[in-house]
Amino acid sequence: MVLRTALAAAIVLTAACSGDQAALDKRAQAREHLRSTVTIIPPGDEIISFPALPTPGPGRPLPNPDRNAYFGDLHVHTEFSFDASAFGTTATPADAYRYAQGEAIKHPGGFEVQLALPLDFYGVTDHAMFLGLIVEASDTSTSISQYDFAKPYHNINESVDGDLLDMLSRSKVFYGFTSDVVANLLDGTIDNEVVNTVSKSAWSQTVEAADAAYQPGTFTTFAAYEYTSSGLHRNVIFRGTERLPAVPFSRFNSRNPEGLWDWMDMLRKQNIESLAIPHNSNGSNGSMFMLTDWAGNAIDQEYADQRLRNEPLVEITQVKGTSDTHPALSKNDEWANFEIYPTQTANKELSDPPGSYVRNAWQRGLSIAAGDGGNPYKFGVIGSSDTHTGAASLHEDNYFGKIGSFDSSAEKRGSIPASFLYGAMIKIGAPDMAEEVDGETYLEFSGYKYWGASGIAGVWAEENTREAIYDALRRKETFATSGTRIKVRFFAGYELADAQLNSPDLVSTAYRSGTTMGGTLQANGDRQPTFLTWAMADPNTAQLQRLQIIKGWLENGEHQEQVYDVACSDGLSVDPQTHRCPDNGAQVNLDDCSRTANIGAGELKTLWQDPNFTPGQEAFYYVRVLENPVCRWSTWDAIRAGEKPRSDLSATIQERAWSSPIHYRAVGQQAFKGESKL
Numbered sequence: 001m002v003l004r005t006a007l008a009a010a011i012v013l014t015a016a017c018s019g020d021q022a023a024l025d026k027r028a029q030a031r032e033h034l035r036s037t038v039t040i041i042p043p044g045d046e047i048i049s050f051p052a053l054p055t056p057g058p059g060r061p062l063p064n065p066d067r068n069a070y071f072g073d074l075h076v077h078t079e080f081s082f083d084a085s086a087f088g089t090t091a092t093p094a095d096a097y098r099y100a101q102g103e104a105i106k107h108p109g110g111f112e113v114q115l116a117l118p119l120d121f122y123g124v125t126d127h128a129m130f131l132g133l134i135v136e137a138s139d140t141s142t143s144i145s146q147y148d149f150a151k152p153y154h155n156i157n158e159s160v161d162g163d164l165l166d167m168l169s170r171s172k173v174f175y176g177f178t179s180d181v182v183a184n185l186l187d188g189t190i191d192n193e194v195v196n197t198v199s200k201s202a203w204s205q206t207v208e209a210a211d212a213a214y215q216p217g218t219f220t221t222f223a224a225y226e227y228t229s230s231g232l233h234r235n236v237i238f239r240g241t242e243r244l245p246a247v248p249f250s251r252f253n254s255r256n257p258e259g260l261w262d263w264m265d266m267l268r269k270q271n272i273e274s275l276a277i278p279h280n281s282n283g284s285n286g287s288m289f290m291l292t293d294w295a296g297n298a299i300d301q302e303y304a305d306q307r308l309r310n311e312p313l314v315e316i317t318q319v320k321g322t323s324d325t326h327p328a329l330s331k332n333d334e335w336a337n338f339e340i341y342p343t344q345t346a347n348k349e350l351s352d353p354p355g356s357y358v359r360n361a362w363q364r365g366l367s368i369a370a371g372d373g374g375n376p377y378k379f380g381v382i383g384s385s386d387t388h389t390g391a392a393s394l395h396e397d398n399y400f401g402k403i404g405s406f407d408s409s410a411e412k413r414g415s416i417p418a419s420f421l422y423g424a425m426i427k428i429g430a431p432d433m434a435e436e437v438d439g440e441t442y443l444e445f446s447g448y449k450y451w452g453a454s455g456i457a458g459v460w461a462e463e464n465t466r467e468a469i470y471d472a473l474r475r476k477e478t479f480a481t482s483g484t485r486i487k488v489r490f491f492a493g494y495e496l497a498d499a500q501l502n503s504p505d506l507v508s509t510a511y512r513s514g515t516t517m518g519g520t521l522q523a524n525g526d527r528q529p530t531f532l533t534w535a536m537a538d539p540n541t542a543q544l545q546r547l548q549i550i551k552g553w554l555e556n557g558e559h560q561e562q563v564y565d566v567a568c569s570d571g572l573s574v575d576p577q578t579h580r581c582p583d584n585g586a587q588v589n590l591d592d593c594s595r596t597a598n599i600g601a602g603e604l605k606t607l608w609q610d611p612n613f614t615p616g617q618e619a620f621y622y623v624r625v626l627e628n629p630v631c632r633w634s635t636w637d638a639i640r641a642g643e644k645p646r647s648d649l650s651a652t653i654q655e656r657a658w659s660s661p662i663h664y665r666a667v668g669q670q671a672f673k674g675e676s677k678l
Contacts, residue, residue, distance in 0.1 A: 040185055041192045043253035043263055046246035047270065050207055053214065053241075060217035063462035066507045067477070069487040070464055072121030072457050073100070073392045074224065075235050075279060075318060075384030080202045081226075082130040082177055084388035085138070087404035091390030093124040093206045097213035097221060099391045109408025113391045113400055116540065117485075120464055121220035121457075122213075124206055124390075125235045128225045128250035130181060132202025133195065144198060147190065149180040185252075200247050207241050216465045227276065229255045231284045231345045234311070235384075236264070239273040239470040256294045258303075261310040275474060277382065279315035282323040283345035286355030289364055289377060304374025312518075313473060316358050316381040316480045316658055317455035319393070319402040320345070324624070324658060326353040329360050333550075333563050335626065339452040339482070339653065348446070362620050362661060363552050363559040370554060370618070380476030380518040380660030381622075383455025383483075394483040396653070397593070399453040399633035407448050410637035414442045414449040417643065438647050449649055453633050456481045458488070458657070460516070476518025479623075479659045484541045486657040489534040490517040490623045492664075496530040501605055506532075517622075518660040526615040529664065533566065534605040535625040541655060542627040543600020545569050546581045549608060553619040563624075566608040569601035576611075586628035588652045593631035593639060600628045616666040623659035630655065 077084040078091050088108035091099075099105045100122035104114040126132075136142045137150035144150055184190040203225070210221040223238040225248045234257065238244060249263045257276075264274050281288035293303050316323050321341025330336040344351045354360060358381060365377030385392035388403045401407035410416045417440040435444045442449075458479040459472040472478060479488045489507070493514025499506060510532050515521045521529055537544045547567040553560050565574050568581035575582070586599045604625065629652040631639070638645040645651045 041252040043249055044247055047243055048246045049243050050241050056216040067460040067462055070120035070459050071485050072119050073384050074123040074457055075386045076124045077126055077388040078390045079135055080126040080132045082134045085134040087406050089389050089404045093209035096124050096390035101219055108404035121469055123222040123224040125224045125226045127228055128248035131199040133198055136198050149184050196247050211241055220464050220466055220469050227260050232257050234276040234278050236274055236276050243272055258294050261306050264310045276311045277313045277315055280320055280345050281356050282321045283351050284356050285344045286352040289355045289361035299368050299373045301374035304376040307376040312379055312476050313382055314379045315384050317383040317482050318386040319451045323358050325357050325359040328353045341450045343447055366554050366618050380478045381480045381658055382457035382478050383480030384457050393453055396453050396633045397636050410641055414444055415634035415637035416641045418443045454482045476660045477516055479657055481657040482655045484655045485538040487536040488623055488657050488659045490659040491532040492521045492529045492662045494524050494527050494529055496532050520663040520665050523616055523666050528609055528613050531608045533623050536603045542630050544604050545584055545626050545628050547604040548624045549621055551621050567604040567606040588629050590651055618666050619664045620661040622661035625657050627655040
């Protein structure tokens with residue numbers, strides 16, 4: 001999270017006026033160094049061991065060979081992340097795991113937050129860079145707090161009153177911390193080992209909290225962290241905790257994600273298994289899914305193998321927007337404009353859509369493979385939250401933001417007009433932090449109005465254990481939701497055409513004779529595959545409206561795509577010409593967010609064949625399922641405050657889920673190493 005330029009400029013001006021220009025110059029040099037070099041701290045190779053977990057007691061559920069759907073979040077920040085701590089977060093990893101299991105915890109805004117239903121798995125993913133440093137710097141009893149750079153952060157969380165002055169103060173902390181630490185590392189003021197010692201301690205506490213909360217068969221936790229580099233962010237998830245690196249690999253070790261993959265491969269040779277999950281590709285300005293490698297070289301088979309081996313999944317949705325597709329990329333997709341966060345992750349400039357969205361990446365993968373390179377983009381998808389409070393905010397009707405005291409109220413989120421106090425402070429301190437809509441003044445920090453109450457990772461696994469859930473992630477039998485708990489099944493095969501949809505053996509038959517989501521279906525002569533897709537509604541939210549299969553392929557070297565509605569609610573039928581369901585009439589009353597009753601489906605299930613199937617033509621297929629419309633969180637905020645919803649924001653949304661794709665491979669094309677089972 002980076003604050004808007006106007007706010008940063010206001011802070012710089014304040015510091016310059018106080019005679020601190022030399023310090024500002026030093027910070028600028030440090031930032032430039034961080035951008036232009038690869039390594040600040042050489043990566044270590046120390047491995048540490050953690051105590052063995054206790055043997056599960058009696059009563060553990062038996063594994064289900066047909067697999068269960070489990071819901072979780074693998075993108076969670078606590079006080080050990082320098083930005084979360086600057087935003088007022090005091091939740092520890094242990095607090096985050098209590099929240100995931102259904103307990104209430106305190107939000108930085110001063111109120112308690114609690115999930116309506118517990119999650120099945122959770123992974124705390126604090127930033128590896130500066131891991132635990134602000135917590136240590138703010139505690140005056142620690143040795144690192146005695147460094148000059150740490151003194152502005154002393155006792156930062158002693159009073160969190162949540163007003164704009166407090167936010168400006170915390171913004172200054174956030175803005176300066178990175179540059180201060182980097183500058184002190186570069187000039188030798190701070191020894192590398194000092195940073196490593198703090199990070200090692202925080203990492204050990206993170207792993208210990210995960211182990212303490214793990215309940216095999218009931219609730220799963222993972223040792224995990226976030227690698228962050230220039231808009232190319234990844235969460236690294238470890239399969240187990242018996243042996244782990246003493247310090248996570250960070251941007252200090254390399255800004256190049258390929259360096260991270262080398263490190264993961266090195267660990268894998270020592271039987272330490274992990275995978276990385278990129279996120280916020282939508283804000284990467286095209287750099288997440290490039291047509292070249294980091295150095296600008298053409299993508300070859302070796303690169304594709306390594307990337308897919310280490311990154312089998314991508315986070316398709318989270319608070320900072322959805323990365324499925326963009327209206328500029330999918331002009332014939334009526335549902336492409338869903339929770340789009342338009343700017344880059346690191347600044348307020350617009351993010352270029354090509355190379356930034358998942359569907360486009362799958363298409364690019366086909367292009368690269370057609371040009372004799374490997375396909376590095378045959379990944380599956382999950383959703384997660386990217387919460388910076390330890391607590392995922394997943395419900396439109398109870399959205400409490402992402403970054404602590406900064407977006408803890410409707411006024412701060414920009415969903416209702418700012419009070420006179422806020423408006424006056426904004427106009428005096430940073431004019432660009434205010435915007436006029438319909439004659440009202442709204443607070444505008446960093447595009448908070450575009451953020452969403454999203455998302456959730458779904459997996460199909462035999463049981464709720466680290467091994468089973470991790471293996472589901474590895475084989476890409478995963479799906480994503482925008483915050484609700486829709487379940488999605490997806491299979492393809494040549495023996496499914498005669499499957500009985502109501503048979504109790506339907507799923508076992510599909511596993512036995514077909515390929516599930518995340519897999520690749522090899523062409524079988526000219527035979528046409530049948531697709532089985534099955535979506536089940538979240539009983540606590542809106543009913544399902546339509547079930548879709550989205551196809552992507554190449555034709556004369558050009559990217560092509562088609563959205564097919566394959567099942568409709570309320571007994572409606574798909575139009576064979578438009579491939580669309582009729583509108584089922586579901587509406588939302590914007591006076592109170594009530595919805596049309598008795599419309600929609602509790603489940604949608606069908607067998608489908610592609611009406612435009614071309615034997616031997618490389619393609620991918622994935623599922624998208626849409627609920628009936630509901631009020632967006634910003635509309636809920638406005639209604640509760642007695643205000644009209646902003647006219648420049650969508651008043652309603654259609655919550656949805658996405659499956660991982662099934663790739664159809666032409667005859668003669670073989671699997672490459674990156675797809676082999678580890």
